[in-house]
Amino acid sequence: MKGRNMTRWRDPAKDPRQEPKSHLITAEGAERLRGILDHLSRVKRPALSTKVGEAAALGDRSENADYTYNKKELNRVIARIRYLTKRLDELQVVDRLPADTSRVYFGAFVTLEDDNGEAMTLRIVGHDETDTAKRWISIDAPLAKALLGKEEEDEVTVAAPGGETTYLITEIRYREPGTK
Known part of the structure; x- marks a missing residue:
């Protein structure tokens, strides 16, 4: 029976929408x-x-x-x-900077360089703040999870749709809470 209220069954244990935010x-x-x-x-x-x-x-x-x-x-x-x-x-x-600003934590602006030498800057934010236009990614995203705790000049390998991608962390900076 088909209808507009029918949905595809998903295994709750493997459904990414069920992961806690x-x-x-x-x-x-x-x-x-x-x-x-x-x-x-x-x-x-x-x-x-x-x-x-x-x-x-x-x-x-x-x-x-x-x-x-x-x-x-x-x-x-x-x-x-x-x-x-x-x-x-x-x-x-989170309204304060981490104790160690030389490592990647929540709220960090991280500049990454891929194997081709192309640089991109992203920010690690909460699930409710993600914005692809600004390159703000959720702390729950695989790339953010791989970056957490890393320092400048560390290499990070992340599984991507096209295969594994390796990035080099070239810069880590934080914005003082309350400033824009």
């Missing part, structure tokens, strides 16, 4: 999440509630596309508010 976040990441939660709670949810009320007052809800759309959007916003509230309660904000 780290509960670390930078101070600026926590502030951004609080800002999103505040915007959703104070601006978006009341506006959508008003729209749903106005659309419901027009009469027949079964054929009222405005009502249906805004109700779905309101439910999505409420679910997001609930998720962010729960997630912010369980997060641990």
Whole structure:
């Protein structure tokens, strides 16, 4: 039987979506999440509630596309508010530099050089802060796990889709918490 509610069965022991996420976040990441939660709670949810009320007052809800759309959007916003509230309660904000800034730890900006001599700089952040455009990777990512605890001039080998890749750490730096 096929249908839109049917999904592929996954072994829970091997499903990467079931792996526990780290509960670390930078101070600026926590502030951004609080800002999103505040915007959703104070601006978006009341506006959508008003729209749903106005659309419901027009009469027949079964054929009222405005009502249906805004109700779905309101439910999505409420679910997001609930998720962010729960997630912010369980997060641990890292608001200080590590004792040893010569090694790679949470919040580090790491410059890597591959075998071809191409350099890339990435930052190790929490799961909720990942941003591929900025090259901010989760501390739970395989590359980040391989980098943790390493020093400059160390080589790191990581399994990639195209095979194993080796990187040389050329620079490690940290941003003082609270600065942008």
